[in-house]
Amino acid sequence: MPKSVDLPLYLDNASTTPLDSRVFDAMTPYFLEDYGNAASTTHIFGERAARAVKESRQTIADAINAQADEIHFTSGATEAINLALKGAYFAFGQSKPHIITVQTEHKAVLDTCGYLEEVGAEVTYLPVDSEGLVDLDELNSSIRKDTLLVSVMAANNETGVLQDIKSIGEICKSKGVMFFTDATQAYGKIPLNVLDQSVDMLCFSAHKIYGPKGIGGLYVKKGIQLTPQIHGGGHEFGLRSGTLNVPGILGLAKATQLCLEEMEEVSTRLRKLRDDFETEMEKARKIKVNGKNAPRLPHFSNFQLLNEEAESFILRNRNKIAVAQGSACNSALVQPSHVLKAMGLGDKEGENSLRLSFGSPHIAKDFINKKLFKLFN
Structure with a gap:
């Protein structure tokens, strides 16, 4: 031996994170038995897959106090960030080209903002103090009439420092600008409530919470119109085309459930x-x-x-x-x-x-x- x-x-x-064995067990039937395409609902295989996706979407929505049709599945948080920032800018950037973010954001946010600057956006990168926290007064004073959105991560991916997203959400709401938070590190680790925290868009990923790699999602508050970044079939309520990763979605939902319980x-x-x-x-x-x-x-x-x-x-x-x-x-x-x-x-x-x-x-x-x-x- x-x-x-x-x-x-x-x-x-x-x-x-490693895949939780309980998550693996929940995913396995959708590789081997219920392997249908969730968009093919003319037969029982597709119906079973579609039902599983629907239940998973509700589980994830409940975790952040959202509605099921406000949850959009992606390949992970990086894609969700691109969809949120590019989708908002290409929809509304001509009239509101200004974006506010923070110097300590994940590169997925910073690099996307850098790209948007190349195509016409104006981006303000707020500093942080020695503890990594944003000055809320400075954030408030940085919002302009042409500010489209504010992007501040809930928890930093290097230090774990938590921003006061509830206060940030309230500031954005009072000024009539969208608030997007990268909650990739925070999701499943601390309570999140998009209504109470006045969050308009929020991204998350399964592989940070003992789920599978290659699946994540974006919460988009009902009424917010984004320009899709992936076309071809109109999946995910027309916002993100592509055959759904059914086992991954089941894994994300199961990991979410376990994290909330524990x-x-x-x-x-x-x-x-x-x-x-x-x-x-x-x-x-x-x-x-x-x-x-x-x-x-x-x-x-x-x-x-x-x-x-x-x-x-x-x-x-x-x-x-x-x-x-x-x-x-x-x-x-x-x-x-x-x-x-x-x-x-x-x-x-x-x-x-x-x-x-x-x-x-x-x-x-x-x-x-x-x-x-x-x-x-």
Whole structure:
């Protein structure tokens, strides 16, 4: 028999999560038995697939207090972001070309805004303070008569810092501008309520919540008209054409359901795990936490190493731990984080920062922290 492999401790759940076995079980029948096309409802195979999609859409809508026909499935959050920003600009940009976003947004937002600038949009990139938070007064004063929308992420993908999206939504609502939030990291981790938080558009992705890769979605408040970015068949209420990924949609819905059911317990335990680690490491003067005084997702820890270079730590522990360094959204590139730079850190401080993102399997606190402490000593 082959020898068992001692896998590294996986602490990069903000990048992607393992598929929950319960999610896998929910998806399997739609690969092997109920494999019909959800748009082919003239026979029982298509009817079963369509029914499963309808139920899944309702589950996801209920999770954020939306209506089922306000949920549009995409290949993931990046596509949803492009649909939201490009769709809004190409629909209304001639009369309202101004967009407001934040310097610490995910590259999917920043690069899309950069493209829109090339085709005529005006974009204001708001700064953040040393904790990574937006100044709400500055946001309010930046809104103009020709402002189309405000795009502010709910939770930062590098630091886990939570923006006050309820207050941001209220400001946008009072000024009559659309509010889009990238909730990719927050979805399934903290309560989201699009009505209470005055959110007009919101994106999410399954692979951040123990679901499959390649499926996500965009909530679009009823009445908002977007220009479709993918044409050919009029699927998803005419907003996003293409044969539906039925197993993926089922997986997204099941993962959503599980996250909601277990949110309170998992959040409490992961927060304690994270806080115990940070307290011990700061006490030993080994790390300095970035964004420590801001509200954060319970499973995120972004910190500077004080006694060792991050690159040497990663190389030394390559077979022992999986963590993120530099900008987490640049494929195959390790660069000084634009998020940390916007928070006032220098290149060296940014390059020497690591992101640990715990996951729900990491409930054996004593074992995990004992193993972690050993790696950092």
